[in-house]
Amino acid sequence: MKRNLKLMFVLLSFSFVIQSQTRIEVRAAKAYKQKNYTEAIEKYNAISTEKQLTSKQLLNLANSYYKIRDYNNAAKGYMSCISNGNTLSLRLPAYNNYLQSLKLSNSDEDSITSVINTISSILSQEVTKRYDFIKEERTKENPFSKTITSYEIKNLDINSKKSDFGVAILPDSTVMFSSSREDKSYNYIYKKIKQPFINIYKAKLKNDNSIDTLTLDKYTKSSMMHTSSPFYDSLYNRFFYTQSHKEKNKLKFKNSKSNFRIVFGFLDANKQLKKVNYYPEKTDGYSYGHPFFDKKTKRLYFTSDMPGGFGGTDIYYILMNKEGFISDPVNLGEKVNSFANEMFPSTFDNRLYFSSDLFIGKGGLDVYSSGIKNNKFEYPLRLNDSINSSADDFDYKIVPQQDQDKQKKRGYISSNRKGGKGSDDIYSFTEYKKIKQVKVSGFILQKIIDSIKIQKTSITIPKATITISKKEGKIIDTIASNKQGKYSIELPIGSDYVFKVDKKGYDGTLDTVNLTNKDDLTPVSKDFHLIKIGPITFEYDDTTITEPAKKLLKLVTDYLKKYPEDKVKLESHADARGRTAYNDTLSIKRAESVKEYLKSEKVNSDRIEIKGFGEQEIKNDCIDGVKCSDKDHKENRKTYFIFIPNDLK
CATH class of the missing domain: 2.115.10.20 (Glycosyl hydrolase domain; family 43)
Known part of the structure; x- marks a missing residue:
């Protein structure tokens, strides 16, 4: 009798354990269904101490961790599903959660790519294209945007x-x-x-x-x-x-x-x-x-x-x-x-x-x-x-x-x-x-020109003034070369820029930096050469080309013959004596006089531009009302030469 009672007690105890475990499983499933993910995790983990979780329970546990944003445990849970032979029930949303968990728990890229490759055969064509499209946008070498x-x-x-x-x-x-x-x-x-x-x-x-x-x-x-x-x-x-x-x-x-x-x-x-x-x-x-x-x-x-x-x-x-x-x-x-x-x-x-x-x-x-x-x-x-x-x-x-x-x-x-x-x-x-910008830099160098030859040199010119403008004339910036004759500037791509370089004692030059079709951000190197010609000087209230001026104009004509596609711009000035309107006309006549001389030296007129400034740009203090010597006034009676390369015509 005692033996039978003992056996009955053991069987009842075993039945109680089975029933208790079943109740926990029911509670776990109910908690998961009602979105009480914290309780579901607690119950599923309690079950796992007694026996191995089923495939569905493993997936519910992983999903519960994912829902409460515990991505480390979510990733481990999804991996357990796969290790247990449950390929996440071949449900793409579960794989998506798995991949998100890997990313959000900072897993390495190879692990993530491996999972993506695993499901590639069951992805729709459009999802694959979306994935490839995003990947290509990140990796392709030349989707250059300006x-x-x-x-x-x-x-x-x-x-x-x-x-x-x-x-x-x-x-x-x-x-x-x-x-x-x-x-x-x-x-x-x-x-x-x-x-x-x-x-x-x-x-x-x-x-x-x-x-x-x-x-x-x-x-x-x-x-x-x-x-x-x-x-x-x-x-x-x-x-x-x-x-x-x-x-x-x-x-x-x-x-x-x-x-x-x-x-x-x-x-x-x-x-x-x-x-x-x-x-x-x-x-x-x-x-x-x-x-x-x-x-x-x-x-x-x-x-x-x-x-x-x-x-x-x-x-x-x-x-x-x-x-x-x-x-x-x-x-x-x-x-x-x-x-x-x-x-x-x-x-x-x-x-x-x-x-x-x-x-x-x-x-x-x-x-x-x-x-x-x-x-x-x-x-x-x-x-x-x-x-x-x-x-x-x-x-x-x-x-x-x-x-x-x-x-x-x-x-x-x-x-x-x-x-x-x-x-x-x-x-x-x-x-x-x-608009993206690219670095443009280089040196301002000296170009010596005389009646025998034109020679570019490596002699740098410090403190040269560089005015950068759009081709239509809008000035972008004005900078100067440093003590070593170097300049540097960042410019937006997608436009062409005109560089006008000036320095006292040199004749200015114009040239372009073409960035309209620039399709990368590689720095642009561009040197500019200033020419040692002129300017020529006029006598007071006169437009006659003097003998010293003719010697310099010979250099100008030699230069224009050497570079037959280039143009020259003549910028003429007057001193401040006399009426302003008269000086405006006088400066234009001086420029025209130089133009006529160059034409006589077989330079086509369409290669010559003229501009008269009158007394607008006095180079010293000799303005109206200031007493100056003729020598000082003479500094303002000049015509300057600006040489324009062919691509700026």
């Missing part, structure tokens, strides 16, 4: 320790944004995920695009619902936002997912909806959110996990006029959507901006831009690394400005990147597009 994009990004003072994201701006500078900031006076805590409900708040926008914290107020009424992603339609004065669905004062779930839909209506004077509308009118067990109305195309873009998509959440649009919807929803297609999650659409200047957690990004949600041509969407590009981090970067919106500068764009982005104030923070950004 502009460079940079960003100034600021974390806003309005951010809290909780989640703050999504900005909408109204015409009176009211700012609406989403936040889960905790305030027990009107905020409820959603206990299953230990997060406060999300509500919409309002404040005033400052002139510098920051948000005034002193004007902060709650917009949505207290409720057991999430309310987020506000958007203002400036065309019809409508307001949109996303709201969760509830029944009997509890959030409505289907297939372990909370359901959302879009709320919208016209605004009254108090910024309240005159009549509340919903899209869809009746909840269908799926989610619809992140509304953005493009007033140019009359498209309401939104995010949904409705059936018929490519997996995860997809981006759709539906045509909409003032009265309401006038089409069925249209999926943006596989160039934009994938088996991962695409969300937070916005448009600006014929481009779609959105976020995606597809494995081709840096990690988490990344912001992409897709061109819209003929109502079709191009393969998306990933935005600048200043916009995209290894964390979640989303809700990128460019704010139209009254006088939109094409080289500057302003807007807002939300991110949970390092260095923020809370879970998600709102950042303002200013995007600058600058």
Whole structure:
């Protein structure tokens, strides 16, 4: 009898253990289904101490770690699934989570590439093209752009320790944004995920695009619902936002997912909806959110996990006029959507901006831009690394400005990147597009010219004045050569520049630096030679070519004969004695006299330009009213020669 009782006790104990273990498994599965990921992790780990987890349990555990952003353990969990023979149930979203976990836990590139190669055979053609397109944009050697994009990004003072994201701006500078900031006076805590409900708040926008914290107020009424992603339609004065669905004062779930839909209506004077509308009118067990109305195309873009998509959440649009919807929803297609999650659409200047957690990004949600041509969407590009981090970067919106500068764009982005104030923070950004610059440098050297020969030398000329201008004449900068005769300047590519080099005692020179077709940033080396000719001097109130002047003009004609394609510019001056108008005419006559002399020496007139400055550029102190010797006045009665190479004609 005792033996039978003992055996019965052992069997009952074993049965109790089996039943207890079964209850833990049920609790683990229930916690996972209800999104209580912390409890699910606790229960699955407890089960693993007694026996090996099933393939489904391993996957649930890995997904739970991923959901709470413990990416190190998530990556280990997905690896355990694969090691256990479960190839993540051949579900691409699970592989996507695995790849994201590897990236976000700073795994090496080879490990990530190895996983990508593993799933390459089951990727769709469009996803493969997107991956290759992003990879090519990063690695191809010569996609040279003449502009460079940079960003100034600021974390806003309005951010809290909780989640703050999504900005909408109204015409009176009211700012609406989403936040889960905790305030027990009107905020409820959603206990299953230990997060406060999300509500919409309002404040005033400052002139510098920051948000005034002193004007902060709650917009949505207290409720057991999430309310987020506000958007203002400036065309019809409508307001949109996303709201969760509830029944009997509890959030409505289907297939372990909370359901959302879009709320919208016209605004009254108090910024309240005159009549509340919903899209869809009746909840269908799926989610619809992140509304953005493009007033140019009359498209309401939104995010949904409705059936018929490519997996995860997809981006759709539906045509909409003032009265309401006038089409069925249209999926943006596989160039934009994938088996991962695409969300937070916005448009600006014929481009779609959105976020995606597809494995081709840096990690988490990344912001992409897709061109819209003929109502079709191009393969998306990933935005600048200043916009995209290894964390979640989303809700990128460019704010139209009254006088939109094409080289500057302003807007807002939300991110949970390092260095923020809370879970998600709102950042303002200013995007600058600058033309790339290249270094142009060289030496100012002496060129000796006499009646026998023209000789370039290595003798440098310090403190020469270099005036750089566009070919149409706009002066860009004026610099000087240093003590060693060297100059250096950074110039924007995409234009040709005229360099005019002058130095007292030398005749100036003009030459070009061609950067119009420059397709790299290799520094440009360019030397300039100043010629030792002239200027010639005239007697007082006279235009006659003197004998000393003829000797110098012989050098000029020799030079022009040696370089038959070049031109010469004659710049003539007068001293300050006499009337200004008379001196203007006198200087022109002196230039014409030199021109006639050169023509007599067989120099074609179309190679000679003249300009008279009168007394506009006195070289010393001998201006009107100042008594000077004739020798001093003589310094101002000169004609200078500027030689113009053939490519500047």
